[in-house]
Amino acid sequence: MSGNDFGQLFQGVYTLITSETYIAVARIGLIILGLLLIYLGKKGVLEPLLMIPMGLGMATINASSMVMPDGSQGNLFVDPLTTDINKLLDLLQIDFLQPIYTFTFSNGLIACFIFMGIGSMLDISYILKRPFTSMIIAVFAEMGTILTIPIAMLFGLSIQDAASAAMVGGADGPMVLFTSLNLSKDLFVPITVVAYLYLGLTYGGYPYLIRALIPARLRGIKMTREKGNTKQISGGVKLGFASILCGVLCLLFPVAAPLFFSLFIGIAIRESGLMHVQNFIEGPLLYGSTFFLGMLLGILCEAHLILNPKILMLLVLGIVALLLSGVGGIMGGYFLYFVKKGNYNPVIGIAGVSCVPTTAKVAQKEVHKVNPQSMILPEALGANISGVITTAIITGLYITLFK
Numbered sequence: 001m002s003g004n005d006f007g008q009l010f011q012g013v014y015t016l017i018t019s020e021t022y023i024a025v026a027r028i029g030l031i032i033l034g035l036l037l038i039y040l041g042k043k044g045v046l047e048p049l050l051m052i053p054m055g056l057g058m059a060t061i062n063a064s065s066m067v068m069p070d071g072s073q074g075n076l077f078v079d080p081l082t083t084d085i086n087k088l089l090d091l092l093q094i095d096f097l098q099p100i101y102t103f104t105f106s107n108g109l110i111a112c113f114i115f116m117g118i119g120s121m122l123d124i125s126y127i128l129k130r131p132f133t134s135m136i137i138a139v140f141a142e143m144g145t146i147l148t149i150p151i152a153m154l155f156g157l158s159i160q161d162a163a164s165a166a167m168v169g170g171a172d173g174p175m176v177l178f179t180s181l182n183l184s185k186d187l188f189v190p191i192t193v194v195a196y197l198y199l200g201l202t203y204g205g206y207p208y209l210i211r212a213l214i215p216a217r218l219r220g221i222k223m224t225r226e227k228g229n230t231k232q233i234s235g236g237v238k239l240g241f242a243s244i245l246c247g248v249l250c251l252l253f254p255v256a257a258p259l260f261f262s263l264f265i266g267i268a269i270r271e272s273g274l275m276h277v278q279n280f281i282e283g284p285l286l287y288g289s290t291f292f293l294g295m296l297l298g299i300l301c302e303a304h305l306i307l308n309p310k311i312l313m314l315l316v317l318g319i320v321a322l323l324l325s326g327v328g329g330i331m332g333g334y335f336l337y338f339v340k341k342g343n344y345n346p347v348i349g350i351a352g353v354s355c356v357p358t359t360a361k362v363a364q365k366e367v368h369k370v371n372p373q374s375m376i377l378p379e380a381l382g383a384n385i386s387g388v389i390t391t392a393i394i395t396g397l398y399i400t401l402f403k
Contacts, residue, residue, distance in 0.1 A: 011066040015073050019065075026303040027062040034059030034298060045204070049287060050196060050294040057298020065302075077299050080106070080189065097299060105296050108181050110289050111174035112262040117286025118174075118356060118388070119266020120278050125233040126382035127389075128241060133336055133344070133379065138386035140335065141352025143328025144169025144321040145394050151320060155313050160184055163398040165314055168195045169321030170391035171202050171355035173293075178259055182399045189300045190311050194318045196297060202322065202355045203362060209326045210366045214346050218337070220371030221345040223379070239271040245389075253396025255403065260392060325353045329383075351380035354387030 016024050037055030041048035061077055068074040078097045092098050104110045127134045145166045152162035160183040167179045168191070176195040180188035210219070246264035250257040269278050333349025347367050351360040360380035367374050 012063050015065040015067065019073070022307065023303050026307050027065070030062045030301055030303060030306065031059045034062070034301075037298075046197075047199065049290050053291055053295035054193075054196070054298035054301075057295045058301040059298075061299045061302050075302070078296070080300055080305070097296065100292060101296060104292070106181065108178045108258065110293050110296075111177045111181075112258050113285055113289035114174045114293065115259055115262040116266040117282050117289065119263040120270050120282040120286075122267055122270070122356070122385050122388070123381070124238050124242060124267060124385060126378055127385050128233050128238065129231075130379060130382045134382035134386040135390070136336060137329060137332040137349055137352035137383035138354070138390040139352075140332025140349065141325050141329035141354070141383075141387055142170070142390055142394055143331070144323065144325030144353075145391065147324050148317055148321040152313075152317050155317070157310070157313070160402050161187055161310075163402050164188070164191050165317045166321055167391075167395065167398070168198060168318040169325040169353075170387075170394065171195075171199060171322060171325065171353045171359070172388065172391050173199060175259065175391055175395045177293075178256070179395050179398060182255070183402055187308070187310060187314070189297070189305055190308060190314055193297055193301060193306075194314050196294075198318045198322055199355060199358075202353060202358050205322075206326055206350055206353075206359065206362050207366055209323070210330070210347055210350055210362070213327070213330050214333075216370050219345070219347050219367055219369075220374060221337075221342070222371060222374040223343055223345055223376065235271040235273065239268055242267040242271065249393065249396070253393065253400055255399045256392065256396030259395060263388070263392060322353075326350055329353050329359075345374065345376050345379075348376050348379050348383055351383040352387045354384065354391045356384050356388055357381065359387075360384040 016027060019027070034055040034057070037046065037051045037058065039055075040046045041051035041055065061075060064075050064077070065073050066075065076095055078095050078101045080101060092102065104113075148166035148169055149159070149162045152165050153159065157165065164176070164180040164184040164187065167176045170176070173192070173196050177188065177192045180191045184191060242264045246260055249260045253260070266281055269281060329349040329352035330346060331349065332352055333344070333346030336344040336348075337346045345367060347363045351363045353359045360377060360383070363380040364375075364377045367376050
């Protein structure tokens, strides 16, 4: 068999051998990373619904590079960088994931679907019972999304790229995707991949941050609740609150109106009692969108696209943003501890980082280890849901200011 015959028959191997060394090494590395994500997803270390399709997509796309008719190397999955309309129409008929990418991913629709599903699972009564404390914690927990911008600019990033990278500190994947699609189209793939990879750190890393910054005697505080906090809030009140807040936020930040609408329509469906619609939104729509998001993110991790010199910088900035947000949230917890003269558990602060409901569960778990009688989950969920809203506001603010 001649070299040409071998290259025609086994194009994936041929393109690997004939590629420049750094491209070949990157492809092999990304294949291994993809398999590792599958393993970590299966073990439950990372979110399996997201990481298993992402890992398989990452391994597949870097294994399946082939020689295209024009002599270049490519694949039959998706071309995210196409801007020529005629070429795009051709790709929509050839690349099997191009229609999903073009019509749901590149315009942020898939992020809105996920946000809609998140909204349908949120019980905003946790905020309405404790609006002051919930919002205070959420604002403090935005420290990473704010302070990471000047740090990123010191690394040489533009204000747009810095704002996109800073959104990783919100620990909310759809909002990172939405922001980077609007501000950093050239970097939205690596920024979003970094964001979703680091979401696992909120579960694995934040417990150590809590133990480092909050002594055991404070972690075990059992709070005395006010009698008014046990009163049930009707669905009508919650629906009215969500509708008014959605209108106000869309009026202030129309560039992020799709995100606000998606979140609050999910809440509205939940509070309207439309169970059959709610079951669809928080079931097939949310899980299907998350699955395709993971798969597309994996497919987009092609070596040529990922080998951007800014990637290492983004990895560092992602860690910095999440660390600062966690520290900020705990500072908010300490602030309320002093304001309430000791009748507040500062661990609740970590729940202001809007990875719903992971950070709230982390807070309760760390408190339970010290004092099984201390229940902080209602307060933590209030801060958690408020964190989603404040991060969405930051998203709208950044897109308005920097686009």
